[in-house]
Structure formats: structure tokens, C-alpha cells
Amino acid sequence: SAVISQKPSRDICQRGTSLTIQCQVDSQVTMMFWYRQQPGQSLTLIATANQGSEATYESGFVIDKFPISRPNLTFSTLTVSNMSPEDSSIYLCSVVEGSARRDTQYFGPGTRLTVL
Amino acid sequence: QQPVQSPQAVILREGEDAVINCSSSKALYSVHWYRQKHGEAPVFLMILLKGGEQKGHDKISASFNEKKQQSSLYLTASQLSYSGTYFCGTLSGNQFYFGTGTSLTVIP
Numbered sequence: 476s477a478v479i480s481q482k483p484s485r486d487i488c489q490r491g492t493s494l495t496i497q498c499q500v501d502s503q504v505t506m507m508f509w510y511r512q513q514p515g516q517s518l519t520l521i522a523t524a525n526q527g528s529e530a531t532y533e534s535g536f537v538i539d540k541f542p543i544s545r546p547n548l549t550f551s552t553l554t555v556s557n558m559s560p561e562d563s564s565i566y567l568c569s570v571v572e573g574s575a576r577r578d579t580q581y582f583g584p585g586t587r588l589t590v591l
Numbered sequence: 592q593q594p595v596q597s598p599q600a601v602i603l604r605e606g607e608d609a610v611i612n613c614s615s616s617k618a619l620y621s622v623h624w625y626r627q628k629h630g631e632a633p634v635f636l637m638i639l640l641k642g643g644e645q646k647g648h649d650k651i652s653a654s655f656n657e658k659k660q661q662s663s664l665y666l667t668a669s670q671l672s673y674s675g676t677y678f679c680g681t682l683s684g685n686q687f688y689f690g691t692g693t694s695l696t697v698i699p
Binding site (some may be wrong): 476516517518519520567576577578579580581582583584585 | 593620621623631632633634635638640678680682685687688689690691692
């Protein structure tokens with residue numbers, strides 16, 4: 476299975492600042508996603524990171540707030556911009572090992588973000 | 592669109608069995624099951640594809656009833672290591688949603 480790392484593992488940030496989270500995979504993958512998980516809640520898909528093109532955002536998430544880059548098939552970044560305390564959450568990247576959405580999805584260890 | 596899981600929480604003694612249900616309002620192509628321990632990422636358990644199949648490994652198995660748009664996860668002879676939050680993930684069209692989650696606690 477794919478091995479996924481994320482940096483940073485956690486951070487405490489001030490309101491109004493931005494944080495960029497990195498996701499690195501040890502193999503080339505077609506599909507990569509960014510999720511948010513608020514404390515005690517389920518996972519919510521933010522966007523699909525598309526290699527070489529703009530990310531595809533889910534309803535309620537916009538590019539200005541969560542810009543995403545995917546320069547190649549093993550790496551992606553998610554930026555949380557102009558942060559507020561409501562952005563405090565765990566952010567997870569995930570990849571699908573295979574070419575179809577139904578294939579197995581693996582998750583990175585997550586980035587725990589606290590906004591003061 | 593988010594699948595609903597039941598129960599929301601369950602406490603078991605070691606050796607007891609449990610069933611976790613996942614229900615969707617949409618026609619499903621596949622159902623995925625994950626377990627997440629506190630402070631960790633979700634870990635993949637199994638996938639069930641359309642066709643009403645059943646799968647299992649060790650003492651954890653699952654079924655998928657596509658007509659009812661439901662899946663159930665069966666944990667038998669539970670162990671302390673089974674504790675965590677279980678999520679189903681459903682694929683409908685090209686839309687994937689995680690369920691509401693079921694917290695399972697196994698006590699000695």
C-alpha cells in the first residue's frame with residue numbers, strides 16, 4: 476500500500492495567517508484528495524487535487540480559502556488561508572491506489588491545526 | 592447524501608459480537624469500511640462492490656445489500672484492539688461520502 480507523509484503534523488496559528496500543508500506519497504498515484512475532520516466528526520472532502528490542472532472543490536469550499544497545488548503525481552499542498560478559529564481541524568490527504576474511485580483509499584497521518 | 596450509521600456508539604465486553612449498519616439514500620456502487628483510532632488516520636478495512644457480496648477477514652466481515660442501499664459490518668468475538676470509530680464510505684456515481692461514524696469501545 477502507498478505510504479503517505481504529511482508536514483507539519485501539527486501547528487498552532489494566529490487568526491488571519493495562512494498555513495501550507497504538504498502531502499508526499501512514495502509512489503505515483505492518479506487520485507489524491509484533501510479532507511477535513513473536525514473534532515468528533517466524520518471526514519468531509521474539501522477537494523480533489525488534479526495533477527497539472529486546477530483542483531476540483533466540493534460544495535462549501537473555495538479556491539481562495541483552500542488553494543491546492545499538485546505539481547506531480549507524488550506531491551500536493553493544501554493552504555488554509557486567512558485562518559479563523561473555525562478552521563481548527565485535522566486535515567488529511569488521501570490517495571486511491573488504482574485508477575478507479577472505487578479502489579482502496581489510503582490516508583496520510585493528518586495535520587492537526589489549531590487557530591487562536 | 593451522507594450515509595447514516597447505526598448505532599452511534601456501542602460498548603462491548605471482550606468476546607462479544609457487534610453489528611454496525613450503514614444506510615444511504617442513493618444507489619450505491621461500492622461500500623468501503625474504515626476504522627480510526629483516536630489521534631490516528633483512518634485505516635482501510637475492506638471494500639464491497641455492487642453485487643450483494645460479502646467479505647471478511649479474521650473476525651471482521653461485511654455484507655452489502657445494493658437493493659436496500661445498506662451495508663453491515665460484523666465484528667465477532669471482539670478484541671480490545673477493535674476499539675475505535677468505524678466509518679463506512681459509499682460511492683454513488685463518482686461521489687464518495689463518509690458515513691456519520693460509530694464509536695466502538697471494547698472493555699475487558
